[in-house]
Amino acid sequence: MFKIHKQALTAAALLLTSTVGLAAEHDGFYNVSYKDIGFSLTQIDGFGELKIEPQGFRDMAYGSCLVNFTRDETGAIKETAPVATINSAKCPETVSFSIAPAKKGLYKITFTEGGALKGENFDLYPVLQPMRETFAVTTPKGFDILGLMPGQSRTELEAALTKQGFTKDSRWSETEDYTDGRKRALDVWRKGTSDFSSDNPEDAINITYNAILEGEAEKALLIGRNWHIPKSVNLSITNLKKSLDDKHGATTSGFEARYYDRNGTLVPNSFQPVCAEDLHLQSVEVRSRGIAKQEAIKTSPSCGASVNIMTIQSYDVAGAASQLNITLIKGDLAYEDFWNSWAPAEAKALEERYGQQANMTGATPNL
Numbered sequence: 001m002f003k004i005h006k007q008a009l010t011a012a013a014l015l016l017t018s019t020v021g022l023a024a025e026h027d028g029f030y031n032v033s034y035k036d037i038g039f040s041l042t043q044i045d046g047f048g049e050l051k052i053e054p055q056g057f058r059d060m061a062y063g064s065c066l067v068n069f070t071r072d073e074t075g076a077i078k079e080t081a082p083v084a085t086i087n088s089a090k091c092p093e094t095v096s097f098s099i100a101p102a103k104k105g106l107y108k109i110t111f112t113e114g115g116a117l118k119g120e121n122f123d124l125y126p127v128l129q130p131m132r133e134t135f136a137v138t139t140p141k142g143f144d145i146l147g148l149m150p151g152q153s154r155t156e157l158e159a160a161l162t163k164q165g166f167t168k169d170s171r172w173s174e175t176e177d178y179t180d181g182r183k184r185a186l187d188v189w190r191k192g193t194s195d196f197s198s199d200n201p202e203d204a205i206n207i208t209y210n211a212i213l214e215g216e217a218e219k220a221l222l223i224g225r226n227w228h229i230p231k232s233v234n235l236s237i238t239n240l241k242k243s244l245d246d247k248h249g250a251t252t253s254g255f256e257a258r259y260y261d262r263n264g265t266l267v268p269n270s271f272q273p274v275c276a277e278d279l280h281l282q283s284v285e286v287r288s289r290g291i292a293k294q295e296a297i298k299t300s301p302s303c304g305a306s307v308n309i310m311t312i313q314s315y316d317v318a319g320a321a322s323q324l325n326i327t328l329i330k331g332d333l334a335y336e337d338f339w340n341s342w343a344p345a346e347a348k349a350l351e352e353r354y355g356q357q358a359n360m361t362g363a364t365p366n367l
Helices: 154-163 237-248 331-358
Strands: 002-005 028-033 037-044 047-054 063-071 077-080 084-087 094-101 107-113 121-128 174-177 183-191 203-209 220-228 284-290 293-299 306-313 321-329
Touching: 037 121, 037 331, 047 331, 063 331, 121 331, 154 203, 183 284, 203 284, 220 284, 220 331, 237 306, 237 321, 284 331, 293 321, 293 331
Parallel strands: none
Antiparallel strands: 002 094, 028 037, 028 121, 037 047, 047 063, 063 077, 063 084, 094 107, 107 121, 174 183, 183 203, 203 220, 220 321, 284 293, 306 321
16 A cells, blocks of 8 residues: 655555555556546656546546656655645545456556545556566567578677678768667668669668667667669569568468567458557657668557568569569567666656656745
8 A cells, every 4th residue: 555645754554565556566657547537647666646637526626636756666655745736636634545457458556545536446558668578579580681680789680681681871871879878770772773873772671770878789670671682683573572471480361460469379360560459568669771762660569570572573574573572570589678768767767757746845935
């Protein structure tokens, strides 16, 4: 149980275990929005915040009731700051609640004190949580491009690319800088010269890495290929598509993309990512950087891997293949990268907000 008092800092009355509340393994961001009330709970490391947003719920009017708190090394609440009332909300003097896992991947918040909230319970969606084994997506068979796979290290990838005759394209490769000091590399590698344009390579590989601080290891989040198939290869579009079927599995959806479930099994008739109903984690966009193009690819750890494929037939030679675009997507890698970047910054912000609320004066000003 966790009691929030409006007038002063208080110590938590009870330790909260993994089954009844705010334990360390329940770090993350949870929220839900109903017609007349919403809840947001954020807790990371030593600090947390609960936001109650009544929108005409009973006698709570409209606005927000905000409480910031500290946690000990077990995840138990140590102290709470006075409740902040925002806009016209009518916040209870005391609020007691617990949270616990519920069905279908949800969490349930139960209020045992809190004015109009007393005796009520609401489902919460766990939107962000630390990466864990149950969030991992199984890698499908044949999930590589020329032997290159998401999750591999920079050292492994660069050695393989160099061995196959690719060189890094410094013109199109770039590095993103983040305010927390992290850097993300978006590399482009090239080989040969395209039959269609002397400015473009015959074959190009693009790799998006995780965002890292100095000294941390890099691994690929996303890998793509743009192959301008030389006329001299004289590859038929039929044989190209058969080879893709043999490697990634044949589809019956009418689409070239392959979608797998979270266990790595192809769902041949699917025309969109195959997602679990009991995982509600936030989707993450991964930026892909190619030669003279870029795009933001939406990924989700709730969904299985996917292989985006586009084949293009030659306009000059009947039945010949002229181009292959392919991208490997595995959302758990991007999600873990996002959590590793977001959580430290949010933890710092939670600490700052707790300090602001805990030290806010309640004294009558001299007017």
